[in-house]
Amino acid sequence: AISRNPNLFTIDHNAVIFQTLFxxxxxDIQVVNGRVRNVATGTKPVVVHANGWDKGPLLRILEFxxxxxxxxxxxxxxxxxxxxxxxxxQKREFVVNDRCKFYDPNPxxxxxxxxxxxxxxxxxxxxxxxxxxxxxxxxxxxxxxxxEVQEYRTFCPAQLKYSVSPVISGKSPLGFEHAAVDxxxxxxxxxxxxxxxxxxxxxxxxxxxxxxxxxIQESPYLTTNPEEACVFIPSVDTSCWCEDCMFGTYSGKVxxxxxxxxxxxxxxxxxxxxxxxxHHLLFEYSDAPCLPWEAEFAVIAKVGxxxxxxxxxxxxxxxxxxxxxxxxxxxxxxxxxxKYLLTFRGTKSARSDxxxxxxxxxxxxxxxxxxxxxxWFGEGSMGDDGKIGYDPSCKDAETEFAKYTYTExxxxxxxxxxxxxxxxxxxxxxxxxxxxxxxLLDWNSFSIRIPEHRLLELPIILRAIPQExxxxxxxxxxxxxxxxxxxxxxxxxxxxxxxxxxxFSGQNSNQERSRIQKEGMPYLIxxxxxxxPDDVLKASIWCNTPPHRRKAAKDDAPM
Numbered sequence: 001a002i003s004r005n006p007n008l009f010t011i012d013h014n015a016v017i018f019q020t021l022f023x024x025x026x027x028d029i030q031v032v033n034g035r036v037r038n039v040a041t042g043t044k045p046v047v048v049h050a051n052g053w054d055k056g057p058l059l060r061i062l063e064f065x066x067x068x069x070x071x072x073x074x075x076x077x078x079x080x081x082x083x084x085x086x087x088x089x090q091k092r093e094f095v096v097n098d099r100c101k102f103y104d105p106n107p108x109x110x111x112x113x114x115x116x117x118x119x120x121x122x123x124x125x126x127x128x129x130x131x132x133x134x135x136x137x138x139x140x141x142x143x144x145x146x147x148e149v150q151e152y153r154t155f156c157p158a159q160l161k162y163s164v165s166p167v168i169s170g171k172s173p174l175g176f177e178h179a180a181v182d183x184x185x186x187x188x189x190x191x192x193x194x195x196x197x198x199x200x201x202x203x204x205x206x207x208x209x210x211x212x213x214x215x216i217q218e219s220p221y222l223t224t225n226p227e228e229a230c231v232f233i234p235s236v237d238t239s240c241w242c243e244d245c246m247f248g249t250y251s252g253k254v255x256x257x258x259x260x261x262x263x264x265x266x267x268x269x270x271x272x273x274x275x276x277x278x279h280h281l282l283f284e285y286s287d288a289p290c291l292p293w294e295a296e297f298a299v300i301a302k303v304g305x306x307x308x309x310x311x312x313x314x315x316x317x318x319x320x321x322x323x324x325x326x327x328x329x330x331x332x333x334x335x336x337x338x339k340y341l342l343t344f345r346g347t348k349s350a351r352s353d354x355x356x357x358x359x360x361x362x363x364x365x366x367x368x369x370x371x372x373x374x375x376w377f378g379e380g381s382m383g384d385d386g387k388i389g390y391d392p393s394c395k396d397a398e399t400e401f402a403k404y405t406y407t408e409x410x411x412x413x414x415x416x417x418x419x420x421x422x423x424x425x426x427x428x429x430x431x432x433x434x435x436x437x438x439x440l441l442d443w444n445s446f447s448i449r450i451p452e453h454r455l456l457e458l459p460i461i462l463r464a465i466p467q468e469x470x471x472x473x474x475x476x477x478x479x480x481x482x483x484x485x486x487x488x489x490x491x492x493x494x495x496x497x498x499x500x501x502x503x504f505s506g507q508n509s510n511q512e513r514s515r516i517q518k519e520g521m522p523y524l525i526x527x528x529x530x531x532x533p534d535d536v537l538k539a540s541i542w543c544n545t546p547p548h549r550r551k552a553a554k555d556d557a558p559m
Contacts, residue, residue, distance in 0.1 A: 194213055215529055238282040301316040482520075
Protein backbone atom coordinates (compact mmCIF):
# COMPACT_ATOMS: atom_id res chain seq x y z
CA ALA A 1 0.00 0.00 0.00
CA ILE A 2 2.88 2.38 0.78
CA SER A 3 4.57 1.64 -2.54
CA ARG A 4 1.41 2.56 -4.39
CA ASN A 5 0.69 5.71 -2.38
CA PRO A 6 3.60 7.10 -0.33
CA ASN A 7 1.28 9.72 1.18
CA LEU A 8 -0.75 7.10 3.08
CA PHE A 9 1.65 7.12 6.03
CA THR A 10 3.96 9.71 7.47
CA ILE A 11 7.10 7.83 8.49
CA ASP A 12 9.58 9.24 10.92
CA HIS A 13 12.84 7.59 9.84
CA ASN A 14 14.47 8.53 13.12
CA ALA A 15 11.85 6.50 15.04
CA VAL A 16 12.09 2.92 16.27
CA ILE A 17 10.10 0.88 13.77
CA PHE A 18 8.92 -1.86 16.22
CA GLN A 19 7.57 -1.49 19.76
CA THR A 20 6.40 -4.35 22.02
CA LEU A 21 3.84 -3.92 24.76
CA PHE A 22 4.95 -6.94 26.80
CA UNK A 23 6.18 -6.55 30.36
CA UNK A 24 7.33 -3.14 31.60
CA UNK A 25 7.75 -1.88 28.01
CA UNK A 26 4.04 -1.19 27.92
CA UNK A 27 4.48 1.46 30.61
CA ASP A 28 6.78 3.50 28.35
CA ILE A 29 4.06 4.15 25.78
CA GLN A 30 1.99 7.30 25.46
CA VAL A 31 -0.27 8.69 22.76
CA VAL A 32 0.64 12.23 21.76
CA ASN A 33 -1.49 13.99 19.14
CA GLY A 34 -2.85 10.64 18.03
CA ARG A 35 0.60 9.16 17.59
CA VAL A 36 2.26 6.44 19.71
CA ARG A 37 5.37 7.69 21.47
CA ASN A 38 7.95 5.88 23.62
CA VAL A 39 8.73 8.31 26.43
CA ALA A 40 11.77 6.31 27.56
CA THR A 41 13.57 6.47 24.21
CA GLY A 42 11.84 9.48 22.68
CA THR A 43 11.09 7.45 19.56
CA LYS A 44 7.83 7.06 17.65
CA PRO A 45 7.36 3.41 16.63
CA VAL A 46 5.44 2.57 13.50
CA VAL A 47 4.39 -0.97 14.49
CA VAL A 48 3.03 -1.78 17.95
CA HIS A 49 3.12 -5.50 18.78
CA ALA A 50 0.40 -6.81 21.15
CA ASN A 51 0.16 -10.51 20.21
CA GLY A 52 -0.93 -12.84 23.00
CA TRP A 53 -3.61 -12.69 25.67
CA ASP A 54 -2.64 -9.47 27.44
CA LYS A 55 -4.47 -6.84 25.40
CA GLY A 56 -4.56 -4.23 28.21
CA PRO A 57 -1.78 -1.93 26.90
CA LEU A 58 -3.21 -1.94 23.39
CA LEU A 59 -6.67 -1.05 24.66
CA ARG A 60 -5.17 1.78 26.70
CA ILE A 61 -3.42 3.17 23.60
CA LEU A 62 -6.65 3.03 21.63
CA GLU A 63 -8.47 4.78 24.46
CA PHE A 64 -5.81 7.52 24.69
CA UNK A 65 -5.98 8.02 20.95
CA UNK A 66 -9.73 8.57 21.15
CA UNK A 67 -10.45 5.59 18.92
CA UNK A 68 -12.66 3.93 21.57
CA UNK A 69 -15.51 5.47 23.52
CA UNK A 70 -15.72 4.78 27.25
CA UNK A 71 -18.61 2.33 26.66
CA UNK A 72 -16.71 0.47 23.95
CA UNK A 73 -13.66 0.35 26.19
CA UNK A 74 -15.69 -1.19 29.03
CA UNK A 75 -17.15 -3.85 26.71
CA UNK A 76 -13.70 -4.78 25.42
CA UNK A 77 -12.28 -4.98 28.95
CA UNK A 78 -15.09 -7.35 29.94
CA UNK A 79 -14.37 -9.48 26.88
CA UNK A 80 -10.68 -9.39 27.73
CA UNK A 81 -11.48 -10.66 31.25
CA UNK A 82 -13.57 -13.53 29.84
CA UNK A 83 -10.84 -14.50 27.38
CA UNK A 84 -8.20 -14.44 30.10
CA UNK A 85 -10.37 -16.57 32.39
CA UNK A 86 -10.97 -19.08 29.58
CA UNK A 87 -7.25 -19.19 28.95
CA UNK A 88 -6.51 -19.91 32.62
CA UNK A 89 -9.15 -22.68 32.67
CA GLN A 90 -7.76 -24.15 29.47
CA LYS A 91 -4.27 -24.19 30.94
CA ARG A 92 -5.52 -25.86 34.11
CA GLU A 93 -7.45 -28.44 32.10
CA PHE A 94 -4.37 -29.16 30.03
CA VAL A 95 -2.27 -29.62 33.17
CA VAL A 96 -4.86 -31.99 34.71
CA ASN A 97 -5.23 -34.01 31.51
CA ASP A 98 -1.49 -34.15 31.05
CA ARG A 99 -1.06 -35.37 34.62
CA CYS A 100 -3.72 -38.06 34.11
CA LYS A 101 -1.71 -39.43 31.19
CA PHE A 102 1.06 -40.29 33.59
CA TYR A 103 -0.68 -40.74 36.94
CA ASP A 104 -3.64 -42.84 37.98
CA PRO A 105 -6.42 -40.40 38.98
CA ASN A 106 -7.78 -42.96 41.47
CA PRO A 107 -6.40 -42.85 45.03
CA UNK A 108 -3.47 -45.23 44.89
CA UNK A 109 -0.65 -46.83 46.86
CA UNK A 110 1.59 -45.88 43.95
CA UNK A 111 0.62 -42.31 43.03
CA UNK A 112 3.85 -41.81 41.09
CA UNK A 113 3.46 -44.99 39.06
CA UNK A 114 1.35 -45.59 35.97
CA UNK A 115 0.53 -49.29 35.87
CA UNK A 116 -1.20 -48.92 32.50
CA UNK A 117 2.05 -47.66 31.00
CA UNK A 118 4.18 -50.19 32.90
CA UNK A 119 2.02 -53.07 31.70
CA UNK A 120 2.14 -51.92 28.08
CA UNK A 121 -1.54 -50.99 27.94
CA UNK A 122 -1.23 -47.34 26.87
CA UNK A 123 -2.52 -47.83 23.34
CA UNK A 124 -5.42 -49.89 24.66
CA UNK A 125 -6.18 -47.15 27.16
CA UNK A 126 -6.50 -44.63 24.34
CA UNK A 127 -8.82 -46.98 22.43
CA UNK A 128 -10.90 -47.70 25.54
CA UNK A 129 -11.22 -44.00 26.36
CA UNK A 130 -12.48 -43.25 22.86
CA UNK A 131 -14.92 -46.16 23.08
CA UNK A 132 -16.31 -44.97 26.42
CA UNK A 133 -16.63 -41.36 25.26
CA UNK A 134 -18.58 -42.50 22.19
CA UNK A 135 -20.96 -44.27 24.58
CA UNK A 136 -21.40 -40.98 26.50
CA UNK A 137 -19.98 -42.43 29.71
CA UNK A 138 -19.52 -39.58 32.28
CA UNK A 139 -16.01 -38.11 32.16
CA UNK A 140 -15.26 -38.91 35.81
CA UNK A 141 -16.08 -42.60 35.23
CA UNK A 142 -13.94 -42.65 32.08
CA UNK A 143 -10.95 -41.35 34.06
CA UNK A 144 -11.37 -44.06 36.70
CA UNK A 145 -12.23 -46.87 34.32
CA UNK A 146 -9.28 -46.57 31.96
CA UNK A 147 -6.89 -46.97 34.90
CA GLU A 148 -8.44 -50.27 36.06
CA VAL A 149 -6.23 -53.11 34.81
CA GLN A 150 -9.18 -55.52 34.85
CA GLU A 151 -10.90 -53.47 32.14
CA TYR A 152 -8.37 -54.76 29.61
CA ARG A 153 -9.22 -58.43 30.08
CA THR A 154 -11.92 -58.55 27.42
CA PHE A 155 -14.43 -56.70 25.27
CA CYS A 156 -17.27 -55.11 27.26
CA PRO A 157 -20.37 -54.10 25.27
CA ALA A 158 -22.30 -50.88 25.76
CA GLN A 159 -25.18 -51.10 28.21
CA LEU A 160 -28.75 -50.28 27.38
CA LYS A 161 -30.74 -47.81 29.41
CA TYR A 162 -33.05 -49.81 31.63
CA SER A 163 -35.77 -49.43 34.23
CA VAL A 164 -36.84 -51.98 36.84
CA SER A 165 -39.82 -49.88 37.93
CA PRO A 166 -43.21 -51.43 37.21
CA VAL A 167 -44.80 -50.37 33.96
CA ILE A 168 -48.24 -48.83 34.55
CA SER A 169 -50.64 -48.30 31.65
CA GLY A 170 -47.88 -49.12 29.18
CA LYS A 171 -45.50 -46.51 30.60
CA SER A 172 -42.29 -46.62 32.64
CA PRO A 173 -39.82 -43.88 33.68
CA LEU A 174 -37.86 -44.51 30.48
CA GLY A 175 -40.69 -45.82 28.34
CA PHE A 176 -41.68 -49.42 27.65
CA GLU A 177 -38.74 -49.99 25.30
CA HIS A 178 -36.40 -49.67 28.30
CA ALA A 179 -38.47 -51.73 30.77
CA ALA A 180 -36.60 -54.76 32.14
CA VAL A 181 -39.89 -56.34 33.25
CA ASP A 182 -42.63 -57.09 30.72
CA UNK A 183 -45.95 -55.68 32.05
CA UNK A 184 -47.86 -58.14 29.87
CA UNK A 185 -46.41 -61.15 31.70
CA UNK A 186 -48.38 -62.01 34.83
CA UNK A 187 -46.19 -62.97 37.81
CA UNK A 188 -48.70 -63.27 40.64
CA UNK A 189 -46.96 -66.50 41.60
CA UNK A 190 -43.18 -66.57 41.20
CA UNK A 191 -42.20 -69.42 38.87
CA UNK A 192 -39.00 -70.39 37.05
CA UNK A 193 -38.91 -72.18 33.72
CA UNK A 194 -35.84 -74.09 32.51
CA UNK A 195 -35.66 -74.43 28.74
CA UNK A 196 -35.48 -78.13 27.85
CA UNK A 197 -32.45 -79.55 26.01
CA UNK A 198 -31.76 -82.82 24.26
CA UNK A 199 -29.23 -85.35 25.53
CA UNK A 200 -26.67 -84.44 22.85
CA UNK A 201 -26.83 -80.73 23.70
CA UNK A 202 -26.53 -81.52 27.41
CA UNK A 203 -23.30 -83.44 26.74
CA UNK A 204 -21.70 -80.38 25.16
CA UNK A 205 -22.50 -78.13 28.13
CA UNK A 206 -19.83 -77.24 30.69
CA UNK A 207 -19.86 -79.16 33.95
CA UNK A 208 -20.99 -76.17 35.97
CA UNK A 209 -23.85 -75.19 33.64
CA UNK A 210 -25.27 -78.73 33.69
CA UNK A 211 -25.27 -78.62 37.50
CA UNK A 212 -26.82 -75.13 37.57
CA UNK A 213 -29.74 -76.38 35.46
CA UNK A 214 -30.08 -79.48 37.65
CA UNK A 215 -30.14 -77.35 40.82
CA ILE A 216 -32.89 -75.08 39.48
CA GLN A 217 -34.91 -78.08 38.35
CA GLU A 218 -35.11 -79.04 42.05
CA SER A 219 -36.35 -75.57 43.03
CA PRO A 220 -39.80 -75.17 44.62
CA TYR A 221 -40.36 -72.38 42.08
CA LEU A 222 -39.97 -74.67 39.06
CA THR A 223 -42.68 -74.75 36.43
CA THR A 224 -42.96 -76.71 33.22
CA ASN A 225 -45.36 -74.16 31.77
CA PRO A 226 -43.49 -71.22 30.16
CA GLU A 227 -46.65 -69.13 30.06
CA GLU A 228 -46.74 -68.84 33.85
CA ALA A 229 -42.98 -68.30 34.29
CA CYS A 230 -41.48 -65.11 35.74
CA VAL A 231 -37.88 -66.18 35.09
CA PHE A 232 -36.37 -68.25 32.27
CA ILE A 233 -33.13 -70.26 32.40
CA PRO A 234 -31.91 -70.55 28.80
CA SER A 235 -30.76 -73.71 27.09
CA VAL A 236 -27.67 -71.78 25.93
CA ASP A 237 -24.55 -72.37 28.04
CA THR A 238 -23.62 -68.87 29.23
CA SER A 239 -21.09 -69.92 31.89
CA CYS A 240 -17.96 -68.91 29.92
CA TRP A 241 -16.28 -71.71 31.86
CA CYS A 242 -12.48 -71.49 31.84
CA GLU A 243 -12.96 -68.15 30.07
CA ASP A 244 -13.57 -69.88 26.74
CA CYS A 245 -15.69 -66.92 25.56
CA MET A 246 -12.77 -64.46 25.79
CA PHE A 247 -9.51 -63.75 24.02
CA GLY A 248 -6.32 -64.34 25.98
CA THR A 249 -5.88 -62.05 28.96
CA TYR A 250 -4.75 -58.56 27.88
CA SER A 251 -4.80 -59.67 24.25
CA GLY A 252 -5.50 -56.12 23.14
CA LYS A 253 -8.88 -57.00 21.65
CA VAL A 254 -11.01 -54.77 23.84
CA UNK A 255 -12.96 -53.46 20.85
CA UNK A 256 -14.08 -56.78 19.34
CA UNK A 257 -16.23 -59.62 20.66
CA UNK A 258 -14.79 -63.14 20.85
CA UNK A 259 -16.43 -65.54 18.33
CA UNK A 260 -17.70 -67.78 21.16
CA UNK A 261 -19.34 -64.77 22.84
CA UNK A 262 -20.84 -63.68 19.52
CA UNK A 263 -22.30 -67.18 19.06
CA UNK A 264 -23.73 -67.17 22.60
CA UNK A 265 -25.37 -63.81 21.92
CA UNK A 266 -26.84 -65.06 18.64
CA UNK A 267 -28.13 -68.27 20.23
CA UNK A 268 -29.80 -66.39 23.08
CA UNK A 269 -31.84 -64.28 20.68
CA UNK A 270 -33.24 -67.52 19.25
CA UNK A 271 -34.74 -68.60 22.58
CA UNK A 272 -38.53 -68.79 22.08
CA UNK A 273 -39.38 -66.35 24.89
CA UNK A 274 -36.29 -64.12 24.68
CA UNK A 275 -38.15 -60.78 24.30
CA UNK A 276 -34.88 -58.83 24.31
CA UNK A 277 -33.74 -60.79 27.36
CA UNK A 278 -36.57 -59.75 29.66
CA HIS A 279 -37.14 -62.23 32.52
CA HIS A 280 -34.10 -64.32 31.53
CA LEU A 281 -31.36 -65.13 34.06
CA LEU A 282 -27.81 -65.73 32.77
CA PHE A 283 -25.05 -67.29 34.91
CA GLU A 284 -21.44 -66.42 33.96
CA TYR A 285 -18.18 -67.47 35.67
CA SER A 286 -15.31 -65.72 33.89
CA ASP A 287 -13.10 -63.34 35.85
CA ALA A 288 -13.84 -60.46 33.45
CA PRO A 289 -15.39 -57.31 34.97
CA CYS A 290 -18.35 -57.50 32.60
CA LEU A 291 -20.44 -59.88 30.55
CA PRO A 292 -18.46 -60.11 27.27
CA TRP A 293 -21.54 -60.14 25.04
CA GLU A 294 -24.77 -58.16 24.76
CA ALA A 295 -27.47 -59.49 27.10
CA GLU A 296 -30.02 -56.72 26.47
CA PHE A 297 -32.43 -56.73 29.47
CA ALA A 298 -31.53 -60.16 30.85
CA VAL A 299 -30.45 -60.42 34.49
CA ILE A 300 -26.71 -61.10 34.69
CA ALA A 301 -25.52 -63.25 37.60
CA LYS A 302 -21.77 -63.03 37.34
CA VAL A 303 -18.48 -63.59 39.18
CA GLY A 304 -16.09 -60.61 39.43
CA UNK A 305 -18.66 -58.00 38.41
CA UNK A 306 -17.33 -54.41 38.36
CA UNK A 307 -19.26 -51.32 39.42
CA UNK A 308 -18.57 -49.91 35.96
CA UNK A 309 -20.76 -52.62 34.38
CA UNK A 310 -23.24 -53.29 37.17
CA UNK A 311 -26.90 -52.47 36.58
CA UNK A 312 -28.22 -51.86 40.07
CA UNK A 313 -31.54 -53.51 40.82
CA UNK A 314 -31.14 -55.87 37.90
CA UNK A 315 -27.76 -57.67 37.95
CA UNK A 316 -26.34 -59.98 40.63
CA UNK A 317 -22.73 -60.38 41.71
CA UNK A 318 -21.83 -64.02 42.37
CA UNK A 319 -19.12 -65.38 44.66
CA UNK A 320 -16.61 -67.98 43.59
CA UNK A 321 -17.43 -71.18 45.42
CA UNK A 322 -14.68 -72.45 47.69
CA UNK A 323 -12.34 -74.91 45.98
CA UNK A 324 -11.37 -76.32 49.39
CA UNK A 325 -13.71 -78.22 51.67
CA UNK A 326 -13.95 -77.35 55.36
CA UNK A 327 -16.04 -79.05 58.00
CA UNK A 328 -18.98 -77.11 59.44
CA UNK A 329 -17.28 -77.18 62.84
CA UNK A 330 -14.22 -75.39 61.39
CA UNK A 331 -16.23 -72.23 60.90
CA UNK A 332 -17.19 -72.18 64.59
CA UNK A 333 -13.62 -71.97 65.94
CA UNK A 334 -13.79 -68.77 68.05
CA UNK A 335 -11.45 -65.85 67.29
CA UNK A 336 -9.53 -66.25 70.56
CA UNK A 337 -8.44 -69.73 69.49
CA UNK A 338 -7.08 -68.51 66.16
CA LYS A 339 -3.42 -67.54 66.27
CA TYR A 340 -3.35 -65.26 63.23
CA LEU A 341 -4.94 -61.84 62.94
CA LEU A 342 -4.92 -61.70 59.12
CA THR A 343 -3.88 -64.15 56.40
CA PHE A 344 -3.78 -64.52 52.65
CA ARG A 345 -2.19 -67.13 50.40
CA GLY A 346 -2.33 -66.57 46.66
CA THR A 347 -0.34 -65.77 43.56
CA LYS A 348 0.31 -62.76 41.38
CA SER A 349 1.02 -62.49 37.69
CA ALA A 350 3.13 -59.96 35.78
CA ARG A 351 0.05 -57.73 35.45
CA SER A 352 -1.62 -58.27 38.82
CA ASP A 353 -3.23 -55.35 40.61
CA UNK A 354 -1.11 -53.14 42.84
CA UNK A 355 -2.55 -54.59 46.04
CA UNK A 356 -0.79 -57.94 45.69
CA UNK A 357 2.49 -56.17 45.06
CA UNK A 358 2.24 -54.41 48.42
CA UNK A 359 1.11 -57.34 50.61
CA UNK A 360 4.71 -58.29 51.58
CA UNK A 361 5.00 -54.93 53.36
CA UNK A 362 2.40 -56.09 55.90
CA UNK A 363 3.63 -59.67 56.32
CA UNK A 364 5.36 -60.00 59.70
CA UNK A 365 5.67 -63.78 59.98
CA UNK A 366 3.86 -63.69 63.34
CA UNK A 367 0.17 -62.81 63.40
CA UNK A 368 -0.06 -61.34 59.89
CA UNK A 369 0.75 -63.88 57.18
CA UNK A 370 0.28 -62.48 53.69
CA UNK A 371 1.83 -64.71 51.04
CA UNK A 372 1.83 -63.83 47.39
CA UNK A 373 3.96 -66.01 45.14
CA UNK A 374 4.70 -65.33 41.49
CA UNK A 375 2.13 -67.40 39.64
CA TRP A 376 4.48 -69.00 37.10
CA PHE A 377 7.62 -69.17 39.21
CA GLY A 378 9.17 -72.64 39.08
CA GLU A 379 7.07 -73.81 36.16
CA GLY A 380 9.30 -76.03 34.02
CA SER A 381 9.14 -74.17 30.72
CA MET A 382 9.56 -70.83 32.48
CA GLY A 383 12.53 -71.64 34.68
CA ASP A 384 13.03 -70.29 38.18
CA ASP A 385 12.59 -66.70 37.03
CA GLY A 386 9.08 -67.23 35.72
CA LYS A 387 7.63 -65.09 32.95
CA ILE A 388 9.03 -61.79 31.76
CA GLY A 389 7.84 -59.06 34.07
CA TYR A 390 8.67 -60.71 37.38
CA ASP A 391 11.32 -59.33 39.69
CA PRO A 392 14.03 -60.97 41.82
CA SER A 393 11.70 -61.00 44.85
CA CYS A 394 9.88 -63.99 43.33
CA LYS A 395 12.46 -66.41 44.72
CA ASP A 396 12.14 -65.10 48.29
CA ALA A 397 8.34 -65.03 47.97
CA GLU A 398 8.33 -68.67 46.89
CA THR A 399 10.36 -69.71 49.95
CA GLU A 400 7.92 -67.99 52.30
CA PHE A 401 4.92 -69.29 50.33
CA ALA A 402 6.04 -72.91 50.83
CA LYS A 403 6.17 -72.56 54.64
CA TYR A 404 2.38 -72.51 55.03
CA THR A 405 -0.59 -74.35 53.56
CA TYR A 406 -3.81 -72.65 52.60
CA THR A 407 -5.84 -74.89 54.91
CA GLU A 408 -3.61 -74.18 57.92
CA UNK A 409 -3.95 -70.42 57.45
CA UNK A 410 -7.70 -70.41 56.93
CA UNK A 411 -8.40 -72.52 60.02
CA UNK A 412 -6.28 -70.28 62.24
CA UNK A 413 -7.07 -66.74 61.15
CA UNK A 414 -9.55 -64.21 62.50
CA UNK A 415 -9.60 -62.12 59.31
CA UNK A 416 -8.97 -63.26 55.74
CA UNK A 417 -8.66 -61.29 52.52
CA UNK A 418 -12.09 -62.03 51.00
CA UNK A 419 -12.13 -65.75 52.01
CA UNK A 420 -14.81 -66.77 54.55
CA UNK A 421 -15.17 -70.55 54.00
CA UNK A 422 -13.45 -71.47 57.31
CA UNK A 423 -15.13 -68.82 59.44
CA UNK A 424 -12.70 -65.98 58.82
CA UNK A 425 -14.14 -62.47 58.71
CA UNK A 426 -13.63 -61.26 55.13
CA UNK A 427 -11.54 -58.15 54.50
CA UNK A 428 -12.20 -56.55 51.12
CA UNK A 429 -9.53 -54.25 49.70
CA UNK A 430 -10.73 -54.05 46.10
CA UNK A 431 -12.10 -50.83 44.63
CA UNK A 432 -15.00 -50.90 42.16
CA UNK A 433 -15.88 -54.52 42.99
CA UNK A 434 -19.55 -55.41 43.44
CA UNK A 435 -19.76 -57.61 46.52
CA UNK A 436 -21.58 -60.95 46.08
CA UNK A 437 -25.32 -60.60 46.65
CA UNK A 438 -24.79 -57.06 47.97
CA UNK A 439 -28.33 -56.23 46.83
CA LEU A 440 -29.58 -58.83 49.32
CA LEU A 441 -27.06 -58.96 52.20
CA ASP A 442 -25.78 -56.42 54.72
CA TRP A 443 -22.02 -56.81 54.22
CA ASN A 444 -21.27 -54.19 56.89
CA SER A 445 -22.44 -56.65 59.54
CA PHE A 446 -19.90 -59.37 58.72
CA SER A 447 -16.98 -57.86 56.80
CA ILE A 448 -14.41 -55.06 56.76
CA ARG A 449 -13.99 -53.02 53.59
CA ILE A 450 -11.37 -50.34 53.05
CA PRO A 451 -10.24 -48.51 49.89
CA GLU A 452 -7.12 -49.84 48.20
CA HIS A 453 -4.99 -46.82 49.00
CA ARG A 454 -5.43 -47.48 52.74
CA LEU A 455 -4.07 -51.04 52.58
CA LEU A 456 -1.01 -50.25 54.69
CA GLU A 457 -3.28 -49.04 57.52
CA LEU A 458 -5.02 -52.42 57.68
CA PRO A 459 -3.18 -53.82 60.77
CA ILE A 460 -4.02 -50.68 62.79
CA ILE A 461 -7.67 -50.83 61.69
CA LEU A 462 -8.09 -54.52 62.54
CA ARG A 463 -6.32 -54.31 65.91
CA ALA A 464 -8.66 -51.47 66.94
CA ILE A 465 -11.82 -53.58 66.59
CA PRO A 466 -13.15 -54.72 70.02
CA GLN A 467 -13.28 -58.46 70.70
CA GLU A 468 -17.05 -58.44 71.23
CA UNK A 469 -17.52 -56.88 67.79
CA UNK A 470 -15.19 -59.46 66.22
CA UNK A 471 -17.14 -62.30 67.85
CA UNK A 472 -20.46 -60.88 66.64
CA UNK A 473 -19.11 -60.49 63.10
CA UNK A 474 -17.76 -64.02 63.02
CA UNK A 475 -21.10 -65.43 64.13
CA UNK A 476 -22.70 -63.50 61.32
CA UNK A 477 -20.08 -64.84 58.88
CA UNK A 478 -21.00 -68.42 59.81
CA UNK A 479 -24.72 -67.73 59.29
CA UNK A 480 -24.24 -65.96 55.95
CA UNK A 481 -21.82 -68.54 54.60
CA UNK A 482 -23.95 -71.53 55.57
CA UNK A 483 -27.13 -70.08 54.05
CA UNK A 484 -25.91 -68.27 50.96
CA UNK A 485 -22.31 -69.21 50.03
CA UNK A 486 -21.46 -72.73 51.20
CA UNK A 487 -22.29 -74.70 48.04
CA UNK A 488 -23.04 -74.15 44.40
CA UNK A 489 -26.70 -74.93 45.13
CA UNK A 490 -26.81 -72.33 47.92
CA UNK A 491 -25.42 -69.67 45.57
CA UNK A 492 -27.77 -70.50 42.68
CA UNK A 493 -30.83 -70.49 44.92
CA UNK A 494 -29.72 -67.20 46.49
CA UNK A 495 -29.47 -65.69 43.00
CA UNK A 496 -33.03 -66.86 42.27
CA UNK A 497 -34.20 -65.25 45.52
CA UNK A 498 -32.43 -62.04 44.56
CA UNK A 499 -34.30 -61.89 41.25
CA UNK A 500 -37.60 -62.62 42.96
CA UNK A 501 -37.13 -59.88 45.55
CA UNK A 502 -35.62 -57.24 43.23
CA UNK A 503 -38.05 -57.56 40.35
CA PHE A 504 -41.23 -59.20 41.59
CA SER A 505 -41.77 -58.27 45.26
CA GLY A 506 -42.88 -54.69 44.65
CA GLN A 507 -43.40 -52.67 47.81
CA ASN A 508 -42.54 -55.72 49.95
CA SER A 509 -38.95 -55.92 48.66
CA ASN A 510 -37.33 -54.25 51.72
CA GLN A 511 -39.34 -56.42 54.07
CA GLU A 512 -38.32 -59.51 52.09
CA ARG A 513 -34.63 -58.56 52.25
CA SER A 514 -34.85 -58.00 56.00
CA ARG A 515 -36.50 -61.38 56.50
CA ILE A 516 -33.95 -63.29 54.44
CA GLN A 517 -31.06 -61.56 56.27
CA LYS A 518 -32.47 -62.73 59.60
CA GLU A 519 -33.86 -66.14 58.71
CA GLY A 520 -31.90 -67.28 55.66
CA MET A 521 -33.39 -69.04 52.66
CA PRO A 522 -37.18 -69.55 52.80
CA TYR A 523 -36.88 -73.25 51.91
CA LEU A 524 -34.48 -76.13 52.45
CA ILE A 525 -32.11 -77.20 49.71
CA UNK A 526 -32.56 -80.89 48.80
CA UNK A 527 -30.13 -83.24 50.56
CA UNK A 528 -28.52 -84.35 47.29
CA UNK A 529 -27.67 -80.70 46.52
CA UNK A 530 -26.02 -79.80 49.85
CA UNK A 531 -22.46 -80.00 48.62
CA UNK A 532 -20.70 -78.68 45.56
CA PRO A 533 -20.20 -81.58 43.12
CA ASP A 534 -16.66 -82.95 43.01
CA ASP A 535 -16.42 -82.62 39.24
CA VAL A 536 -17.23 -78.90 39.53
CA LEU A 537 -14.51 -78.43 42.18
CA LYS A 538 -11.95 -80.29 40.10
CA ALA A 539 -12.87 -78.36 36.98
CA SER A 540 -12.58 -75.07 38.88
CA ILE A 541 -9.13 -75.95 40.22
CA TRP A 542 -8.04 -77.03 36.75
CA CYS A 543 -9.26 -73.76 35.22
CA ASN A 544 -7.84 -71.42 37.84
CA THR A 545 -4.42 -72.79 38.79
CA PRO A 546 -1.29 -73.72 36.80
CA PRO A 547 -0.39 -77.46 36.69
CA HIS A 548 2.84 -77.03 38.65
CA ARG A 549 0.93 -75.26 41.45
CA ARG A 550 -1.61 -78.09 41.62
CA LYS A 551 1.19 -80.63 41.76
CA ALA A 552 3.06 -78.83 44.53
CA ALA A 553 0.03 -78.30 46.81
CA LYS A 554 0.32 -80.24 50.07
CA ASP A 555 -3.35 -79.97 51.00
CA ASP A 556 -5.14 -80.13 47.61
CA ALA A 557 -5.37 -76.33 47.84
CA PRO A 558 -3.14 -74.97 45.06
CA MET A 559 -3.80 -71.28 45.75
